[in-house]
Amino acid sequence: MKGQAAVMEKIIMLFFIVIVIVGLIVFLSWWNVSQVRIEGQKDVNERALGIAKAMMTDSLFVKDVAMFDDSKLKAANKTACKAFEKIFGAEWFAEVTELDGNRWSICVKDRKSTSYDIPVNIFNQESEKVSVGNLKVGVYR
Amino acid sequence: MLNVLQIFKMIFSLIAAIVILVFLLNYAGLLQGYQGGSLQAHAINDFLDLSNDVYLTGNAAEFEGLKDFYFNAEDETITSKTAVGSFPVRMPLLVSPGEELALDRMDYDYGWWRFSVVEAVPETRVVFTLEENTLQSRNLARDIVDSLPATLYYNPPVLFGFCSGASLTEKNSCGNSGTNECHGNYFHYNVSDALGVIFHSCEATLGKKDRLVIISGSCNSASDGLCINMAQKGAYLAGKRFDYVNNLDILALLIGWEYKDAFGNVAGEDLYNYMDAKFMELAQLASTLQQERIDVILETESSQTCINAFREMKNKLAEASSTTSKSTLVAKLEESKHIHKNLVMNGCDYE
Numbered sequence: 001m002k003g004q005a006a007v008m009e010k011i012i013m014l015f016f017i018v019i020v021i022v023g024l025i026v027f028l029s030w031w032n033v034s035q036v037r038i039e040g041q042k043d044v045n046e047r048a049l050g051i052a053k054a055m056m057t058d059s060l061f062v063k064d065v066a067m068f069d070d071s072k073l074k075a076a077n078k079t080a081c082k083a084f085e086k087i088f089g090a091e092w093f094a095e096v097t098e099l100d101g102n103r104w105s106i107c108v109k110d111r112k113s114t115s116y117d118i119p120v121n122i123f124n125q126e127s128e129k130v131s132v133g134n135l136k137v138g139v140y141r
Numbered sequence: 142m143l144n145v146l147q148i149f150k151m152i153f154s155l156i157a158a159i160v161i162l163v164f165l166l167n168y169a170g171l172l173q174g175y176q177g178g179s180l181q182a183h184a185i186n187d188f189l190d191l192s193n194d195v196y197l198t199g200n201a202a203e204f205e206g207l208k209d210f211y212f213n214a215e216d217e218t219i220t221s222k223t224a225v226g227s228f229p230v231r232m233p234l235l236v237s238p239g240e241e242l243a244l245d246r247m248d249y250d251y252g253w254w255r256f257s258v259v260e261a262v263p264e265t266r267v268v269f270t271l272e273e274n275t276l277q278s279r280n281l282a283r284d285i286v287d288s289l290p291a292t293l294y295y296n297p298p299v300l301f302g303f304c305s306g307a308s309l310t311e312k313n314s315c316g317n318s319g320t321n322e323c324h325g326n327y328f329h330y331n332v333s334d335a336l337g338v339i340f341h342s343c344e345a346t347l348g349k350k351d352r353l354v355i356i357s358g359s360c361n362s363a364s365d366g367l368c369i370n371m372a373q374k375g376a377y378l379a380g381k382r383f384d385y386v387n388n389l390d391i392l393a394l395l396i397g398w399e400y401k402d403a404f405g406n407v408a409g410e411d412l413y414n415y416m417d418a419k420f421m422e423l424a425q426l427a428s429t430l431q432q433e434r435i436d437v438i439l440e441t442e443s444s445q446t447c448i449n450a451f452r453e454m455k456n457k458l459a460e461a462s463s464t465t466s467k468s469t470l471v472a473k474l475e476e477s478k479h480i481h482k483n484l485v486m487n488g489c490d491y492e
Contacts, residue, residue: 003146010150014157021161025168050193057197059255061428063491071183075433082427086422089231126441
């Protein structure tokens with residue numbers, strides 16, 4: 001009888017140890033998965049910011065850093081979205097809006113996205129005047 | 142004396158302990174592998190972030206901490222033996238694996254458009270043998286020196302030297318530096334000292350970090366290192382001949398070098414093909430966009446001088462964007478650069 005109780009004691013102890021180990025494994029796995037998710041979201045944010053930074057310095061779009069050229073934006077507006085995948089990859093968009101309402105968009109689709117708005121200058125090629133506008137750059141989810 | 146129950150308890154405890162221990166060890170091993178891969182993935186991400194910063198700002202930088210990685214030129218990714226997955230490279234990048242890397246940006250400015258490429262180079266000494274010692278060959282050597290990261294204030298160093306016969310001169314060719322190491326800033330000027338020097342084939346013992354660049358009229362597939370024949374516009378590396386149109390081709394071969402990647406491909410050849418394709422792709426996109434922009438400008442432009450020059454430029458760019466030959470593309474870009482200079486001088490466009 002005493003022997004049986006000792007065996008039961010061992011089995012119960014083992015049961016609790018296994019529960020603790022399984023709990024630990026579940027926690028570590030959950031932690032790793034959540035880290036991967038956070039990293040994924042961070043990547044999306046960084047990509048959108050990266051595209052914004054690249055656009056604001058690329059001579060294909062700007063006259064000077066953060067000063068867009070409206071003639072270059074009009075040219076980009078007319079060009080197929082696929083062409084820009086060579087520079088920025090797929091699944092992104094950009095939209096430059098002048099305060100007076102002019103708007104130039106590249107690869108804009110009606111889909112959910114993570115985006116950033118950044119104030120920029122816009123140089124008018126014809127009048128040679130600089131106006132204020134907004135650059136919206138996003139990555140589709 | 143042990144009774145049956147005690148023996149049973151001992152065996153039961155032993156089996157349970159072994160099962161738990163094996164399971165925990167297995168899981169810890171898995172987790173360690175995952176964490177190791179994750180650390181390497183972080184290192185690759187950090188490297189790509191830094192490369193992007195260098196690409197956008199043009200400021201040189203140094204990076205340490207990448208192990209066993211290689212650049213897959215075909216799908217433009219960086220992979221590592223330990224990290225899970227591959228990481229897309231979003232800017233033109235010329236990289237040679239190494240734990241410590243010097244990063245810098247090189248620009249090709251065509252006035253209306255600039256092509257930039259990031260270089261990431263480990264500790265290297267480029268050793269020149271100017272078997273053909275002319276003004277052009279010395280200029281090419283200078284261009285190569287200027288194209289590589291300037292590392293006077295950075296690590297790892299990218300150094301330069303001359304090799305003629307059995308003598309390898311780094312120390313003496315760098316008189317003003319005050320050190321035994323010859324950085325590009327000093328070597329650039331000392332290339333001029335090579336005027337009139339007769340170079341013999343390099344027979345000196347070169348180390349692992351040395352990269353021999355021969356400029357000669359008699360390069361062939363048996364030539365050592367990177368052999369450049371300026372008259373034929375060809376370069377030999379690892380027994381293969383490559384056409385070179387601009388310094389970008391030379392740079393890709395020099396940075397990739399004779400090293401073989403995980404698939405046994407010569408890295409220099411991979412980088413050469415990748416950079417060729419990348420340059421053509423981006424230059425043709427830029428040409429197409431500039432043609433569209435010229436159409437936009439012509440809608441409102443009133444000066445006949447400007448209109449004529451813009452039209453001429455558009456014709457050149459149309460040829461550039463439709464050609465399949467890199468030499469034609471570069472020639473047309475150079476012509477467009479010249480026209481753009483005139484447009485700027487006449488106040489039709491900005492620099």
